[in-house]
Amino acid sequence: MDETKGAAVVIVGGGVTGLSAAWWLARAGVEVLVLESGIVGWEASGRNGGGCTHYYSPLFQEEQRLWPQMDRLLGYPTEYRRFRVGVALNPGQMVRYDTVAGHAARLGFHSTRLDAKELRELAPPVSEAAVGGVFSHFGGHANPQRTVQAYAWAVQDLGGRILQNCAVTGIEVGGGRVRGVATTRGRFGCEALVVAAGPRTSALLAPLGIDVPLTPARAEMIVTAPLPAMALGGVDGNGLYGRQTLRGNLAYGGGPHEWLDPDGAWPPRRPTTPLLRNLARRLVELFPKAGHVRVLRSWAGVIENTPDGRPVIDRLAEPANLTVATMSSVGFGLSPASGKAVAQLVQDGRCHFADLSSLRLERFANLPRDWRERRGWVPPEPADGVAVG
Ligand SMILES: Cc1cc2nc3c(=O)[nH]c(=O)nc-3n(C[C@H](O)[C@H](O)[C@H](O)COP(=O)(O)OP(=O)(O)OC[C@H]3O[C@@H](n4cnc5c(N)ncnc54)[C@H](O)[C@@H]3O)c2cc1C
Structure with a gap:
């Protein structure tokens, strides 16, 4: 195992949420490493409608304030x-x-x-x-592909590292803190971990006994x-x-x-x-x-x-150095603000520009086990003998 490959903050997921968080952290002088199982933006972040208008989110004001500045701040075009x-x-x-x-x-x-x-x-x-x-x-x-690329280049311009084709397979915890992650390319130590793995966030956190209902x-x-x-x-x-x-x-x-x-x-x-x-x-x-x-x-x-259609952006009580960010279908537009919020949670334990209490994971603590069935969020029956899903 090579501890030297790690970073102060390791981020799982090279979508817009993880990359934006990495960029805000790197701007603040924090050493960051993004681990991406495929290539950056290959999942929803590079495939979406590009909409940046989320008036129902606590991050809306910051979303609207930041987007017109993003090309200048990142140094690359987003086509906003x-x-x-x-x-x-x-x-x-x-x-x-x-x-x-x-x-x-x-x-x-x-x-x-x-x-x-x-x-x-x-x-x-x-x-x-x-x-x-x-x-x-x-x-x-904005243009999703351009935006992902802009975040990624901007992270690297600030000295942040992005490792593609590197899947995180496990999270190591000791003494109530994350110590590092196991990956298909070895172990990476960290002082803080951000999990921004989109729909895979639940699967990554389940072995720690953390239920992120998605x-x-x-x-x-x-x-x-x-x-x-x-x-x-x-x-x-x-x-x-x-x-x-x-x-x-x-x-x-x-x-x-x-x-x-x-x-x-x-x-x-x-x-x-x-x-x-x-x-x-x-x-x-x-x-x-x-x-x-x-x-x-x-x-x-x-x-x-998520069950209520709102993101989970939360630094957990335990492990105390773990921040979760999964965006429930609104993550592209919110990314300038969500990444900033994640960076502040990692650095200071709280978000300074918005009240994120409605986005905490604990709101789902009493969710009935069959919540998906109750909402009808179940895969359709196979039609004409063809399996779907
Ligand atoms: C068709 C479509 C249209 C949409 N339209 C809009 C829109 O107009 N406006 C809007 O705001 N949102 C829209 N969305 C939603 C938006 O795209 C997502 O909310 C957003 O991209 C989520 O970004 P993310 O970085 O959190 O997750 P993702 O983009 O899913 O990125 C997560 C990354 O984590 C990586 N990963 C997963 N597991 C691991 C692992 N074990 N190890 C390492 N890496 C891992 C994945 O490969 C992926 O690259 C749309 C989505 C779709 C699919």
Whole structure:
């Protein structure tokens, strides 16, 4: 065993959460090592919709404050673009956008109602059937691949280390503290450990008797050939989230998601359900002018879901030097703020800029054993003899 390979802080997981935490720690002069079982951003962090608008999170204010600065702070482009437009194809959808706007207004963030004409001036390919929309003067979106790369380069620029193709297989605890991790490439000692392993966080912590209740779900995205650029890249609607890329492609995802067996094989098997067709149909309903363009690419990613849909960001009482961060489907947009929060928990034991009490793990202490079944978060039955999940 080679203790010298370790670091003051070892971080398990090279997604946006682990990389952002590493970057904030490295900025503070802390020696960090990120251990990633695959390559950085290969999981949800590099496959998501790029949305950065989480008004219901205690990290929202910091998310909104940091994103416009991230390219400058990191020193690399994330392709962040400000603002969002929500498109209502019927009055019921308009009511939902108004509710969101009301909530954001209570937090000091402004929205403007758009009639159908104003909406189409901003987003010409939007359907003639749209009854109106909401322009959010907050929020935005970024390019997930670019952002992961920006974090990773910025970590390394500050002297942080990232070891890819290195899976953590066990966590060593002694005297109430984590002493190091066992990996496929040997042992790494540490003074503090951050586990930011997305949906795999539960499996890593279970041997320590720590229950992080998560259910993975498969979500899919499609990318079309380019359309003429809209004034704003962030146009949502019809149950879809996504963005128009700088090149003009529409990159969109949305429900339905497919629940996976949390104890099933990893990585999950290839999708076998017609989710893509569903996405393409709804995208054409939202943007009829996309009806003639080809779907160039599609992919699936696994979302990590806690029972209440909120992240767990918590430094545990025991082992006292262990911080857990799993983001429950909202981790991309929150990453500038979640990484900062994790870094402060590691360094000072508390977050200085937001009240994270609603994100503590202990809120799930009395969860019934069958919570997944009660919510219906169970994998679908195999159809036509084809196994799913
Ligand atoms: C299709 C889709 C669309 C989404 N859209 C949005 C959106 O618009 N906005 C938004 O905010 N969020 C969105 N999300 C959710 C968001 O992508 C995730 O919440 C976020 O990426 C989580 O980041 P993470 O770093 O915590 O986890 P991950 O990205 O899952 O990274 C965890 C990393 O840990 C590594 N790992 C796991 N086990 C080990 C181990 N034993 N040893 C070493 N490494 C390990 C994995 O390989 C992985 O790279 C979406 C997700 C998907 C799938």
